[in-house]
Amino acid sequence: MITKPNHPSDKTVTWQLRLRQQLKEDKISYRELAFRMKTTDALITKHLTGKAKQESLTFIKRVCAATGYRLDWTLFGELVDGNSDQHPWLSRVGIRQWMEILKNERQNIDAKYINGWFSTPTDLELSDQSFVYQVESSELSSIGLPFGSWVFVDPQKKLTRRESGRSPLKTIGTPLALLLLKKTGGIMVCRMETIADEIWCLPPSGNYPSLLIEDVIVIGKIISGLRAFDECLSFPAHIRQTLY
Structure with missing residues (x-):
């Protein structure tokens, strides 16, 4: 699992460049990555060179599963290194309960609404x-x-x-x-x-x-x-x- 990549982590660096450089450092070819992901190296090339029609979060997650790279690192680089700030992903009812918490009208949000x-x-x-x-x-x-x-x-x-x-x-x-x-x-x-x-x-x-x-x-x-x-x-x- 990568925690301290050596290449630039400036926010202008794309996830494609970050992955290309790290794969090169780890000596993982596109063909090898495609084999691990059970897909084609042509598809890998399209995504990692920015030629795919849409950037796929599913694709990035599959790359992380196949390589052990952290999802947050893949997306952000070192921007989130050591960052523990987390925010809840709330449903509509969860938002209402969250507002009640802010008004001191309740203590917790029901887990099913997070x-x-x-x-x-x-x-x-x-x-x-x-x-x-x-x-x-x-x-x-x-x-x-x-x-x-x-x-x-x-x-x-x-x-x-x-x-x-x-x-x-x-x-x-x-x-x-x-x-x-x-x-x-x-x-x-x-x-x-x-x-x-x-x-x-x-x-x-x-x-x-x-x-x-x-x-x-x-x-x-x-x-x-x-x-x-x-x-x-x-x-x-x-x-x-x-x-x-």
Whole structure:
């Protein structure tokens, strides 16, 4: 199991380059790796040279299983070396329970509402209240986060502010946020924007109406995201080029 690779770990280094260099150091040919993974060396070549149509998280996991390399190292390099920060991957009900914990209304989340845990790179600034939520519909496809994508949500990040005096409340920029709808109890992602001194919550999908800030409870700001296509991943550049 690799813990201290010798090649560069700068965040601009791709996982393909990281794997190519490590395989070379370990004297593992593409043909040998293909044999271990029960696939073809042509497929290995496509993925490790960036010529595959989609970057596959399933492929990376299979490489790790065949080589013993750590998944977090493969994705991040040394960025996560020694990093123990973990954030829960919560279901919708888990998010509601998480909010109750933050309000001191409960002690724990039922284990069945925690889908797992995510380790995060040290350069991704998340508070200890942060969590991961998986998009359960296609409502965010227009901004590059289709069904099955993950988003990192931080309830401690400020999204609104009020200038001194009697000025109205305004958004800090146009943040992407996870919201709880007061009327239905549903959870959705919206872009928050100040228009004519009113804070509007604008769903990326045209299938949903815009909402006023009074209609929702803001759960937290979306800091980063992981885009998935049938267990494939790529960089959602409009949010931040950070993976896990």
